[in-house]
Amino acid sequence: MNKQAPPPSTKEIVARINTIIPSSFVDGPGHRFVVFFQGCNLDCSYCHNPETKRDVPFTAFTVDELLDSVVMELPFIDGVTFSGGECTLQPAFIEAFSKSLAQKSGSSGSKVKLILDTNGCFNQEVYSQLKNCIQGFILDIKAISATVHQKLTGVHNQLILDNALQMARDGLLVEVRTVLVPGDNDTPVELNSLRKFYQQLKDYNQGNEIKFRLIESSNMER
Ligand code: SF4
16 A cells, blocks of 8 residues: 655745845734745736746745744744745745744744735635635735736736635735826726725625725835
8 A cells, every 4th residue: 555655844845035024014014024935926017026026046945944033033023924926826835834833923922923915816726725824915906907907917817806805705804905007007997996896805804904005106115
């Protein structure tokens, strides 16, 4: 009889990471430890982190190595945010890290929440894998019109909008933001559709507050 290989340990599961910021107040609620993952599945014309989507050298971290860095900051932070690039391209790492973080922060008495800052472009299998091991999503909605979205990012947005509604139904949306690109997604028609979609998300989000933000593309934080 064939024996199944044991699952990889937290010393073996590795993430491709571009940058780590141990202290941020703009990447989710409160004071956060932020990890920018390498790689992205969109190609936004206005990308604010272009170095994360290119095929450039990155640092490989195991779950244990990243956790060691976070543990040093535990007394000072309210949570951890995984950003990018697109962090959900590395779901096995997120799942393993989240379990280890829960064990570590639970035993230290602090309740550190893991939030994913995502473009929302992932399939149902990834969503099911992630939704039970994180405490919220920060979601970028690039455009409501499929044509505008395709122009800005190179991909269709149906999957992203469906995921947004599912996140809201599960009460997991913490923040939704849209970067306004003049002449593309800031037209009256597009803004009106966006407002209606925001309202739908708010109605679905199980009474949990969602922060909505419109950001001028000339005023990006990073
Ligand atoms: S989703 Fe974010 S990281 Fe990816 S290309 Fe768009 S702006 Fe850049």
